Amino acid sequence: MTLILRRLPLLVVLLGAISAAVFALTQALPGDPAFIAAGGGDATPEMIAHARARLGLDRPLWVQYALYMRNAVTGDFGRSLVNRKPVLDDLRTFWPASAELALAAITISGVIGIPLGVLSAVRAGRWLDRLITPGSVFLGSMPIFWLGLMAVLVFYRVLDLLPAGGRLTIGLTPPSAVTGLLLIDALLAGNLVVFIDALRHLILPACILSLISLAMITRVTRAAMLDILHEDYLRTARAKGLSETRVVLKHALRNASVPIVTVVGIQLG
Amino acid sequence: MPRFLQGGPWVLTAGAVVLVAAAMTLAPQLFTQRDPNAIAFLERLQAPSLSHPLGTDENGRDIWARVVHGARPTLTAALSLIGLSLVAGSLAGLVIGASGRRSDEILMRVTEFFLAFPQIIWALAITSAMGRGLVNCVLALALTWWAQYARLMRGQVLAVRQREFVAAARALGQREWWILLWHVLPNCVSPVLVKSTIDVSLAILLLAALSFLGVGAQPPLPEWGAMVTIGRKYLLDYPWYATFPGLAIFVVVLALNILGERLRDVLDPTSRSPARS
Numbered sequence: 001m002t003l004i005l006r007r008l009p010l011l012v013v014l015l016g017a018i019s020a021a022v023f024a025l026t027q028a029l030p031g032d033p034a035f036i037a038a039g040g041g042d043a044t045p046e047m048i049a050h051a052r053a054r055l056g057l058d059r060p061l062w063v064q065y066a067l068y069m070r071n072a073v074t075g076d077f078g079r080s081l082v083n084r085k086p087v088l089d090d091l092r093t094f095w096p097a098s099a100e101l102a103l104a105a106i107t108i109s110g111v112i113g114i115p116l117g118v119l120s121a122v123r124a125g126r127w128l129d130r131l132i133t134p135g136s137v138f139l140g141s142m143p144i145f146w147l148g149l150m151a152v153l154v155f156y157r158v159l160d161l162l163p164a165g166g167r168l169t170i171g172l173t174p175p176s177a178v179t180g181l182l183l184i185d186a187l188l189a190g191n192l193v194v195f196i197d198a199l200r201h202l203i204l205p206a207c208i209l210s211l212i213s214l215a216m217i218t219r220v221t222r223a224a225m226l227d228i229l230h231e232d233y234l235r236t237a238r239a240k241g242l243s244e245t246r247v248v249l250k251h252a253l254r255n256a257s258v259p260i261v262t263v264v265g266i267q268l269g
Numbered sequence: 270m271p272r273f274l275q276g277g278p279w280v281l282t283a284g285a286v287v288l289v290a291a292a293m294t295l296a297p298q299l300f301t302q303r304d305p306n307a308i309a310f311l312e313r314l315q316a317p318s319l320s321h322p323l324g325t326d327e328n329g330r331d332i333w334a335r336v337v338h339g340a341r342p343t344l345t346a347a348l349s350l351i352g353l354s355l356v357a358g359s360l361a362g363l364v365i366g367a368s369g370r371r372s373d374e375i376l377m378r379v380t381e382f383f384l385a386f387p388q389i390i391w392a393l394a395i396t397s398a399m400g401r402g403l404v405n406c407v408l409a410l411a412l413t414w415w416a417q418y419a420r421l422m423r424g425q426v427l428a429v430r431q432r433e434f435v436a437a438a439r440a441l442g443q444r445e446w447w448i449l450l451w452h453v454l455p456n457c458v459s460p461v462l463v464k465s466t467i468d469v470s471l472a473i474l475l476l477a478a479l480s481f482l483g484v485g486a487q488p489p490l491p492e493w494g495a496m497v498t499i500g501r502k503y504l505l506d507y508p509w510y511a512t513f514p515g516l517a518i519f520v521v522v523l524a525l526n527i528l529g530e531r532l533r534d535v536l537d538p539t540s541r542s543p544a545r546s
Contacts (some may be wrong), residue, residue: 017382021394137530141523143474145481146497146515153508164505 016069023065097167100181104202105209110264113214114253117221117260121229122248124222132222136215148208155204162204169197213264220263224256231255276531283531286524293340303334305491314507324509327499332510335491336517342403342492343518346485347472350407350414355465358415362422363457366430367449377423383416388475389482396484403486406479410472421464425457432456459536467529470522477518493518 120129156164163169167182183202186195228234229252237247293300309329317324323332365376388410395409396402429435430453438448477494479485486492488499493514500511 013382137526138523141470141474141519141526143477143481143494143497143515143518143522145478145494146511146518149497149501149504149511149515153504153512157505157508 019069020065023068096181100183100202101205101209103181104183104206106213106264107210108206109210109212109214109217112210113217114221114260117218118225118248118253120218121222121225124226129222132218136219139211140215144208144212147211148205151204151208163201165201167198167201168194169201217260217263221256221260224259225252228252228256276534279527280531283524283527286520287528290340290344290521290524293337294344297338297341300337301331301334303331305330305334305338306489307331314503314510316507317509323513324507326496326510327503332496332513335496336493336514339491339493339496339514339517340521342486342490343473343477343494344521346403346407346476346492347469350410350472350476351465351468353407353411354414354468355418355461357411358418359422359458359461361415362419363426363449363454365419366423366426367445367453373423377420380416380419383413384420386413388413389478392479393482393484396479401484401487403476403480403490403492406476406485410475414468414472417468418461418464421461422457425460426453429453429456463529463533463536466532467526470525470529473518473522473525 116128116132120132123129152164155162182198183195186192186198234247234251237251238244242251297305307330309325312321312325312329313327315321315325315329321331321333323336326332326335361376361380365373365380368376391413392406392409395412396405399405426449435448435452438452439445443451476485477492477497480492480494481498483498486495488495496514497511497518500507500514503510
């Protein structure tokens with residue numbers, strides 16, 4: 001807890017520095033936003049001056065920066081230059097989908113990565129263990145955006161097993177938004193058809209995305225387990241006559257869980 | 270054969286792949302006679318055939334020619350990114366490691382600050398402010414990447430400065446900066462070099478991802494990541510378009526990773542992954 005409190009100021013400083021750097025860069029750019037806002041081409045000097053006043057561009061730089069920061073802190077991120085909608089609305093629309101995907105991906109990589117790491121530590125040096133390093137080098141060498149396209153190609157075009165994109169088949173009514181996460185909302189509404197359809201849409205991107213953290217989680221789990229497997233208390237547990245599974249899962253994995261939880265948390269970000 | 274290449278068929282194959290990629294970068298004409306930007310609308314989106322081994326794109330350009338010519342922007346961008354970070358970071362690390370405790374503390378906080386920068390988001394911000402393009406992406410990433418080398422180098426310098434030969438050089442009355450450059454630096458480079466080989470592959474992936482997002486290489490430059498982006502639009506009906514440039518990235522990155530791991534085993538046995546010790 002104290003660690004989190006100590007890290008928070010650093011985060012604030014970091015965000016501040018990035019925003020300041022971006023702000024400074026936009027100032028250094030050639031081109032006058034007031035000219036563009038006034039309509040470009042045949043804008044009169046009066047129109048440009050008016051646009052400048054409206055946008056607050058006639059004030060000193062530090063005032064502009066302070067305003068920009070105040071708006072950002074109070075949740076006003078301005079309007080998108082692309083679709084003129086408030087940026088915050090866009091964030092609200094797309095955030096649940098991103099969150100759902102990230103949660104699903106981290107779940108998959110945890111569910112596969114942790115047992116894989118445990119197994120390869122328990123049987124260190126055997127074939128499974130010796131496959132893990134080359135395997136993670138192999139998977140880690142693929143550009144993830146390309147792997148996703150290839151997966152769509154195989155599972156949608158060639159095998160015709162899964163949909164190509166989107167979150168639901170067109171025509172299905174999404175469940176009323178409680179959490180915004182389709183899977184959970186569908187379960188809460190007891191709507192199994194929507195649940196399965198959403199799952200079919202989610203599974204492919206989630207699996208692809210999970211590959212990024214899978215290698216990391218497997219390696220950390222393996223290292224943490226290897227550190228612990230030779231401890232005395234495990235020998236004691238074995239001497240008590242506990243089954244090997246119980247020793248590994250209850251005594252070893254629980255004690256190895258700190259770095260594993262940490263890396264899962266980091267990977268979620 | 271150098272010891273470095275005696276690592277079995279995989280290492281040899283990886284070496285060959287890297288050689289071919291280097292040749293494509295230096296002399297693409299050796300591999301194709303076609304102009305990568307020659308537009309021929311009559312031949313657009315053709316499947317792979319004898320005259321177009323990898324097919325053609327939406328402008329009838331030969332994809333093999335574009336993949337071959339794409340090696341240069343893709344690889345030089347990655348190499349210059351790592352080169353810049355390597356030189357700047359190593360020098361910074363040398364200075365940090367050689368300075369006193371107080372300045373060491375401050376400088377380490379500075380590098381931490383750069384390490385905490387989310388690279389892709391930072392590059393997106395920079396390119397939205399300074400304009401899109403491969404050069405701006407390289408500069409944006411180098412601005413944060415050097416810190417990794419600085420930290421690695423600092424650790425090495427601190428360790429090497431404790432060694433007897435440094436004390437001996439000092440006892441001989443040599444100047445401090447001379448000792449640093451002549452005795453300390455050469456003994457610090459191997460982990461840094463190992464990291465840089467593996468980092469080149471990371472840099473290729475990251476720059477390709479930025480090109481894929483549309484802020485890196487701009488059309489009509491034949492860059493692999495950018496080609497995948499355009500090919501994505503034609504994915505379902507003309508799958509070869511996105512497949513081959515991505516495959517090129519994958520093969521080169523895999524080869525560099527294999528060589529990097531091998532280089533680590535040869536140069537720097539201490540940091541070998543526990544799997545093989």
